Amino acid sequence: MTHSDSFSSRRRQQGAARTLLLIGVVVLVAVLAAGAGGYFYFMKGHSGSAQAAEQPPPKPTFVKVDPMTVNLSGDSRVLYIGLSLAVANQATADTLTAHMPEVRNRMLITLSDQSADALTSASGKREIAKTLRETLRKPYEKDGKPVAIKNVLFTDFIVQ
Template sequence: MPKNESSKIGQLVKSVLSIVLIVVASIGATLFYFDRSGIALGLNTASAEVPAEQQPAAPLPNPIFEPLEPFTVTLRNERGNRILYVAVTLRVPDESSRRMIINYMPEVRDRILRDLSEQQADYIQTTEGRAALVRTLTQTLQAPYAPQPAGPVITGVLFTAFVIQ
């Protein structure tokens, strides 16, 4: 092989190696820059994402409970009268719902008393009966209170005492 051809091949190899070196250096510098600046490229998602254990948990809001004075109602049936004594606490998601319950307390208590007095003692002593009573009270209490266009949001009706005699 003549020396002229050998030097051309050598120059070509040097040029190709130079181009490869420049490309590799560019890619490395780009990855370094994006890693330092916190920009995720999506190439390696394992290093871009913070594991769930290391992420700070968002603080949960404290529950808002509004206890009501206990209720005593007479339940009538074909076998006679029975007495229901029940204490109720309402769970609400926000302060505005709590304020509405407090502001309309006479109407809240009236609605609960009416619903309780319509119950059958044998039925509300069952698990299904109590669950149905919770649903009924929730719907009744979430209905609007005049002149308000919407009622409070009730996320739970909790029985803190429940006695039938």
């Protein structure tokens, strides 16, 4: 073996060693990146969902409207009605409670325009609930915002 053969053999060995070293470094970086990604996914992701799971959903807020009797349109029949209003938050509940005489007045006027036949069917009850929700959502103060009423829930509903 000549000196040049030995030198080229040594160069090939050094080149192979460098290639192996480069592959090792790339694999090490990939493993570290995967480990960091896994850490953030599992630790940060689970801690966020754990915090969300620990907080119970907000309790619903309702405003009770005392029952009232209303003369219906077209005949001598009456409606005895009681309901609760599902509202967005406590501030909305406070607004409605403070304006309860006006709430009841709006209900009375709206309901007195109804006929007994229209109110006795399930679809009639759904329709009057929708109408009441829209009527009661209107602002109670000049230049006020609409009131966040989610739903009208009947607690008493008797047509006689």
